[in-house]
Amino acid sequence: MKPFLSVRGLRSGYAGGTVLDGIDLDLDAGETLAVLGRNGVGKTTLVSTVMGLLRPYEGSVTLDGREVAGARVDVIARAGVRVVPQGRRVFAPLTVAEHLTIASRRPARGPWTRSRILDLLPRLGERLGHRGDQLSGGEQQMLAIARALLGNPRLLLLDEPSDGLAPAIVAHVGEVIREVSAQGMPVILVEQNLGLAFSVARNVAVIQKGRIAHQAASAEFASRPEDRRRLLGVG
Template sequence: MTLVVNDLSAGYGQLTALRNISFSVEAGEILAIIGANGAGKSTLLKTIAGQLKALTGSVVLDGEDVTALPASARARRGVLMVPEGRRLFPSLTVKENLQLGTSTGRKGAWTIETVCDLFPLVAERLNRTAGQMSGGEQQATAIARALVGNPEVMMLDEISLGLAPAIVVEFYDRLGEITKRGTAVLLVEQDVKRALSVADQVHCLLEGQTSLAGRNLDFAEIAAAYFGTEHR
């Protein structure tokens, strides 16, 4: 599996929030997308997922151009997102939220049983309504819901935001199990050092444009690209 994003631009109304972004990611890789608030990170994920229409450029999955497809069709092809804020159905139980994740119809290693093995936190709360759970419990459920769709590409938008450090460490420990099964992960994260600890490659955004991209980058280079300062 290869996801190729080429010359992608997107925006809201008259505002162009993302300009000419290009990268590729292979099966089993983690691409960390970093940048300050307002840099365009969430806009990029939404455009790849089909929630936001591209103004220019293309999104290609396994050689198929999916740029014109709606979000539902992209999900059926294995492009799934865990959005910032989780977006669970609060009145439904954890199990019911997971069952909704299987609506992609995709078959694979991830089932309700296997995601429960990955996240015991989820297994212990299957019959609890999502609205009654803590932020960490909800985030685990949101990740599990995406996994049962058996994604080719899973996009994680700020999974550590507002959570206790111990819970964040647990989530990051699970990423290896996810990528080991061939899923590519696009990881949007404010905690740059944590993202770098797991990433195979990095894409830094600044004011909607690429300020730095690559593998094995020097942290000083990354810091300069993040803040838009000159690297010395």
């Protein structure tokens, strides 16, 4: 059976400089893959390139057999890819309700309706009239996830969703990712928080110097502190 997402020989970067230098990845339906690595190795560049925010220099990105490498962001979004960006990027003057209305303006068929999302993220239901700049960091992260899910994506990209969040909120983010994955949605999770990554991802891929330096099952990688020290600098 072919993987839902297949990345082959992906080279990408900024202003002619190479950040990704031949990335190969596969992702099955319903699988959460944690992409790990030290700062500056290309994790966010990978997300940006798959989403179409960066045009690759070369390589292939196929989504359910369809080539999307180098396509415009709107084309890739219509193919079913959504991203929860690092830093949330919530619009300060818009209320939670307005964010959700805009996100659902062009609804795609699927299970993620506004009511279901508010059941999953009840705090947002309590804050519908609050502006983006009146939300806590955790509430902003939940809103960013809600916006993505309202597009009923076929592939969800999460870039550092635990960044700056309290442990209880990080645990809730993990619950949301597990629920999404249980519905069959493949997820790429870029993360520095190894506890979150190991708790939700079936497999991990570690980037070093723009290439995949190590791939393993999460349980295996979690049990090998020597590999974590060598690849990530943490025990």
